Amino acid sequence: SLYIDNKSAALLNCRILSYQDTLLPGGGYNWFYNCYIAGATDFIWGSGKVVLFEECELHAPTGTRAVMQARVNESDDYLGYVFDRCDFTVGEGYESTLIYQYAPDKLTFLNCTFADTYAKHFVREDKPLVPETPTVTNGCKVYSCKTESGADFYGAITATVRETVLELTDEQFSDNYGSRDKIMSWNGNDPS
Numbered sequence: 448s449l450y451i452d453n454k455s456a457a458l459l460n461c462r463i464l465s466y467q468d469t470l471l472p473g474g475g476y477n478w479f480y481n482c483y484i485a486g487a488t489d490f491i492w493g494s495g496k497v498v499l500f501e502e503c504e505l506h507a508p509t510g511t512r513a514v515m516q517a518r519v520n521e522s523d524d525y526l527g528y529v530f531d532r533c534d535f536t537v538g539e540g541y542e543s544t545l546i547y548q549y550a551p552d553k554l555t556f557l558n559c560t561f562a563d564t565y566a567k568h569f570v571r572e573d574k575p576l577v578p579e580t581p582t583v584t585n586g587c588k589v590y591s592c593k594t595e596s597g598a599d600f601y602g603a604i605t606a607t608v609r610e611t612v613l614e615l616t617d618e619q620f621s622d623n624y625g626s627r628d629k630i631m632s633w634n635g636n637d638p639s
Contacts, residue, residue, distance in 0.1 A: 448486075451477055451495070455636075458482055465490065472498045476636050478627075479503050487511045489547050494519040497526045497633045500533050508538040513547035513571050517554055524634045526584060527553025529624065536595075537562045544568040546587075550577035555588045556600075557615075557624055563594050566603035569612075576611040583619050590615040590624070 448465035455476040462483045463470055469486035471493040472479075478499045484491065485506040494517055505514055514535065519527035533556075537543045542564040546552065548571060570576060576587045589612060592600035601614045615624070624630055631638035 468492060476631055476633075476638070478631060486514075489513050489516040491515040491528075492518060494525065494527050494553070496520075496524060497529065497631060497636070499529045499531065499627065499630050501531045501627060502533065503530070504534045504536060505530075506536045506538075507541065507543040510537060510541035510543045513544045515545070515554075516547040516549045517552055518549050519551060519553040521551055523585075525553060526630070526633045527555070529555040529557065529630050530559050531557045531624070531627075531630070533559045535559065535561045535565055537564055542568060544571045546570045546576070548572075548574045548576060551585070552576040552587050553585060555590075555624065556592050557590045557620065559589075559592045559600075561592065561594050561600055563596055563598075566594055566598070566600060567605060569604045570608050573605050573607050575607060579611045581611065581613040583613070583615065583623055586613060587611065588613045588615050590620045 448469045450471045452473045457478045459480045464485050467488040469490035474495045476497045477495050480501045482503045545565045578586045589601050
């Protein structure tokens with residue numbers, strides 16, 4: 448549905464709807480603010496250097512194999528996907544998987560709310576994420592996330608997957624992800 452391949456892009460207050468491959472945010476630095484993005488099969492895939500979703504809703508209306516298949520470059524200058532204050536929702540009565548594992552899994556979830564189904568279906572087939580020992584800027588990280596019913600999301604992820612997800616400390620969050628400018632200036636980028 449939408450393919451981005453340039454140094455930077457900003458999409459504000461957009462509705463992006465499709466089925467499979469709804470969004471391919473390639474290129475460099477992409478910022479989505481207050482957007483509604485819906486699909487059914489790996490509908491967010493690929494990656495730019497930084498892809499920031501801020502206050503967005505990512506919706507699987509009929510359940511899905513996975514919301515995202517993050518094909519982030521292994522290079523250290525790629526931070527990958529960052530979801531800040533986003534809502535991950537599903538259609539009523541449907542179960543869905545959040546991640547279709549595709550190494551490396553450079554994903555960061557900050558202050559997000561997840562449909563309850565994503566706690567038990569965080570990764571398809573409960574495969575460990577790669578790298579299995581994440582760091583503050585590499586692998587899968589979460590900070591202060593909850594389920595729609597109010598449970599701590601990190602604690603609700605199945606144990607085999609949770610071992611490959613880093614729960615960021617307050618200091619790690621503040622130093623690396625505490626503002627849009629910090630995130631979008633990754634690797635020396637000028638976010639202005």
